[in-house]
Amino acid sequence: MRKFAATYLFTGKGKPVRNSILICDDDGTILDVEHRDETFREEAGVEYYSGILVPGFVNAHCHLELSHLHEKISEKRGIAGFLGEINRLRNAGEDEDGKAMQAADRRMWASGIAAVGDISNSDASLAIKQKSKIKYHTFVEVFGFHPSRAERAFDKAVQVQSEYHNNNLPASIVPHSAYSVSDSLFLSVSEQAEKDYGILSIHNQESESENEFVKNGTGPIADHFQYNLKLDLPHWKGTGNGSLHRILSSVPKENKLLLVHNTYTNKQDIERLVANRSLNNTWFVLCPNSNLYIENALPPVSLFRESGLNVCLGTDSLASNHQLSILEEMITLQQHFETLKLEELLSWACINGALALNLDAELGSFEVGKKPGVNLISGLDLKNLKLTQNTKVKRLL
Template identity: 25%
Template sequence: MQEYPRYLYRAPFVVQGNGPIIADGAVLTEDGLVVAVGRYAELKDLDAQLEDYEGHVITPPLVNCHAHLELSYLSGLATAGSDSPSPGDMTGWIRSLLAARAENIEQDTVHDAALMALATLYAGGCRGVADIGNRPESSFLAEGFKTEVLFFLEMFGLCGESEESALAALSGFAADVRCTAHAPYSTGARLIQALKKRAGRERSLFPMHVAESAQEIEFLRTGSGPFRDFLLERGVAVDSFTPPGMGAVRYLDSLGVLDAQTLCVHAVHVDEEEISLLAARGGAVCLCPASNRYMGVGTAPVEKMLAQGIPLVLGTDSLASNPQLNLWQEMQVLRQDHPALAPEAVFAMASVNGSRLLGLGGRLGTVAPGVSSSLLAVRCQAKNEGDVLEYLTSTGTDIKLEWLE
């Protein structure tokens, strides 16, 4: 059994995540847990091995609320340059993705790339991940890994035979398999409702791609446009699909699946009425700013969401739509796109908000007694509390850190 010595970590600043930044702070750990947090002057006489992190700030680990580790071997799609679809062309990108996935790739290659992506996230300070995949065996990917992975099996089936087949498959999954819907344009109403009912029984989060592109909203409102053409190419019986005639959020609410356990991923193309609806139902939103920028789909109305109290978290999406899996980059891009955002709100999206949403709040996301002693020491020359979060949320991939274990 591994033994954890009693350590006192000192740094010029400690970012608690659920309270004010502590100047000249310290964190006492023992047996893998945080025992006390406070000013160094208050804790310095305790019996513990002192580790002084001058020139650093101690922070909670980060939490990634949307990733597709399975797609990591397709990283070339996010660096394809002139071969990439035009900005906002979601169906063009999906075609490229499906063509790449159709190639005969060794499963060891897929598995190794996913593990490398997970290791990259960990090296960047990420300790919790919500991972979306299409293969049930991907749920075992992170066994024995330090980063906690909550795996969700994503299901498709818009209408007709494809929806019936998915519903039949769903009934055969064990209760402990977390299942979710892909998106309103690819998952039929009955399948969405069945998946949400199952998630409710298991008290599970229900993440879903929602309102990522303008093409999606066109299809939901009119049943026409690039998504109709794409689905016809794929042999989907689109004529049997009745478009709801409304935006994605309003559509999900009409199905009775929008509540505090529903996580709308992306939520770029939502109107003010839908923002109010999300707030009223308690729904959360996962922002993926770097992926959205690469795909050219636009930016989410973040300020309006915050003004209505919608819980916001951050995700990286996949290496197929984002050249880097790095939550520091997500914070940086978010602030570039929304310069009026307060840095403390942005850091919360990448840490405490995500840990609460994924049910990890008792162990991760804050620096407080009782949480895991897996914390971050981030190199930072900030001179005052106000500069700390400004640096953490705007520096991006230039951040240098080490783990306190």
């Protein structure tokens, strides 16, 4: 048994509290959270720290398979430039894929991440996930812009999903985005999701060019399809509406839905969302460092807060980020949105991510019987409870 105390303790809900002791079994299971009064003094057998004790983080959006592309793609080129580089480099250095994924997995664990929602296009990361200390939910992602690719793309995804299920690893089939999946492929994914009641995750409004292509069939993404991928576009007709509208009309309302990035989501989009599905099973996953890396833009966080949306955090991939650190994502948000409270950021990083991935029975908060991991956040402004450039995280358990 181990007992921990720090300047503050964040249980997963509410504000960080003082004068509290976290009691854990040797395997990390939470046995109790004891709250003391202001007369609290050091007690024998308790490990004391300066900082805040928080549950393990949840990275709700990652691409482990792209780890070998770390620092190989230039920043701030826009989504079309980024996709072009991914297409050109994706299969380069395949011999290093496994080592890069393994290193990324270990670094995420060391940085306090307890669970990951990982986008996969194959079973290349399966062996790593089997051995990892991190809990993974794998989103088997399908592409298929042209209808002729739909059946083949979906059949491959079913095969990959089966590999994960056969190894007792949770996985669901998901569409890449509103602009890269045909109507027929969307339908197959939706029918499978209804059958499995699987979690859906989709890249949403990561760029303004995404809205432009879905609405009008023009712009940088159209150029990417034509000139980089050599695809014919006559079958594609602009819908007259933005990206989110197509997503909402293509996925089942009852399934949990993770909308990822949302950099160019506006008030009208949110109103349409509220009119079409429940906010209770809809999650907005923010990956701010990736948004800055690719588009040099950030999502309208203040709008999301005002709208009462469920928010959680992701890192995206090492192809579009300098590290896979949820703490660094929180620091970036704190720097750009000064009114964000620490308890909001921590809720997004911990319990909200666990809820989004159906892992809240074990992770996300310090509650008796759970096994969420224990992180110490230090180097922050304890007087004002703000993260700073000097803030660090250390895994204690």
